[in-house]
Amino acid sequence: MDELSNYLKEHAQGRLVSWQHQGEAARRYRITVAQAERTILEMGLLPARYQRNVGSLTAEGQLVLHRSRVAVIGCGGLGGYIVELLARVGIGTIVAVDPDVFEEHNLNRQLLSSIETLGMPKAAAAAQRVAAINPAVTVVPVQEAFATANAGDLIAGSSVAVDALDNVQDRLDLSDACNSHGVPLVHGAIAGWYGQVATQLPEQATLRHIYRSWGSGSGVERELGNPSFTPTAVASFQVAEVCKLLLGSGRLLAGRKLVIDLLHMDVDQFTIPV
Known part of the structure; x- marks a missing residue:
C-alpha cells in the first residue's frame, strides 16, 4: 500500500490524480479502479474527474x-x-433494478435507450453505460420486478433508495419496505409537463399521504405521456436529495412535496404530515 500511495503522490498534479494514473495504479498494483479511487480520496487527493465538484463538495x-x-x-x-x-x-x-427491456416507445425520453439497445435489459444497459463513463462506480444490475417478496434483498445495505417506478401500488410497497428496513426514500413521479419530488425518512408515511386518495389503476402518466425534458428535471432534484441525505447537508424535502410545472415554469411546495 505504501508503494501505491507513493505512486499516487508522485503523479498527482497538486491534489488531482488523472484518470490515466488512476487506471495505471489499478493495473500496476492489481487492484480495482474503485479501490484506487478510494485510496486517492483517503489520501486527501481527488480524482481529476471530480475537480468541478470542488466548491459544492469537499x-x-x-x-x-x-x-x-x-x-x-x-x-x-x-x-x-x-x-x-x-x-x-x-x-x-x-x-439498478428493472425487469424490462428497451422498446421503441422508450426512445423519446429514456437516456439509456438507443437504437442499439432496443431489446436489451434496462438494468444491463445501466451497468454498461456507467462502465463507459465512470468505471470506479460499481453497478449491480438486477433484472427483476420490484415486489414485496424481494424488496428486502433489493434495498439491503443501501444508504438510500430512489423511487423511479411507474405505478402507485409499487411505490407504496417500496415506501413500506424502506420503512421496514430503515432506509430513507427519495420519491419522484412524472406526467406530461409535471413532476413531483419528496423525501421519506424512516418511520414517516410520506408516500401513503401523497397517494391517500388513490384507489386503483395506473397514474396520470398514462394519460399525459412524458416528453424528454420532464424526467431529466425531476431526476436532477432526486439526485440532489440523495446527495444531501448522504452528506447530511442542506434542507431535505422531508415533510414537504415539491411540485414542478414545466409548462408554466412554476415550482410549488406543500407540507406533508410526518
Missing part, C-alpha cells in the same frame, strides 16, 4: 459518496437519468 464529502450504496428502483425515464447522475457525481455502488 474531498471528505466525495469520499462519503464513494463509500455509499444507493438502490435505484426502475431504470426507465426517471431511473436512467438518476443512474447517470449518481455515477457522474461519484456514488460508489448503484443497485
Whole structure:
C-alpha cells in the first residue's frame, strides 16, 4: 500500500490524480479502479474527474459518496437519468433494478435507450453505460420486478433508495419496505409537463399521504405521456436529495412535496404530515 500511495503522490498534479494514473495504479498494483479511487480520496487527493465538484463538495464529502450504496428502483425515464447522475457525481455502488427491456416507445425520453439497445435489459444497459463513463462506480444490475417478496434483498445495505417506478401500488410497497428496513426514500413521479419530488425518512408515511386518495389503476402518466425534458428535471432534484441525505447537508424535502410545472415554469411546495 505504501508503494501505491507513493505512486499516487508522485503523479498527482497538486491534489488531482488523472484518470490515466488512476487506471495505471489499478493495473500496476492489481487492484480495482474503485479501490484506487478510494485510496486517492483517503489520501486527501481527488480524482481529476471530480475537480468541478470542488466548491459544492469537499474531498471528505466525495469520499462519503464513494463509500455509499444507493438502490435505484426502475431504470426507465426517471431511473436512467438518476443512474447517470449518481455515477457522474461519484456514488460508489448503484443497485439498478428493472425487469424490462428497451422498446421503441422508450426512445423519446429514456437516456439509456438507443437504437442499439432496443431489446436489451434496462438494468444491463445501466451497468454498461456507467462502465463507459465512470468505471470506479460499481453497478449491480438486477433484472427483476420490484415486489414485496424481494424488496428486502433489493434495498439491503443501501444508504438510500430512489423511487423511479411507474405505478402507485409499487411505490407504496417500496415506501413500506424502506420503512421496514430503515432506509430513507427519495420519491419522484412524472406526467406530461409535471413532476413531483419528496423525501421519506424512516418511520414517516410520506408516500401513503401523497397517494391517500388513490384507489386503483395506473397514474396520470398514462394519460399525459412524458416528453424528454420532464424526467431529466425531476431526476436532477432526486439526485440532489440523495446527495444531501448522504452528506447530511442542506434542507431535505422531508415533510414537504415539491411540485414542478414545466409548462408554466412554476415550482410549488406543500407540507406533508410526518
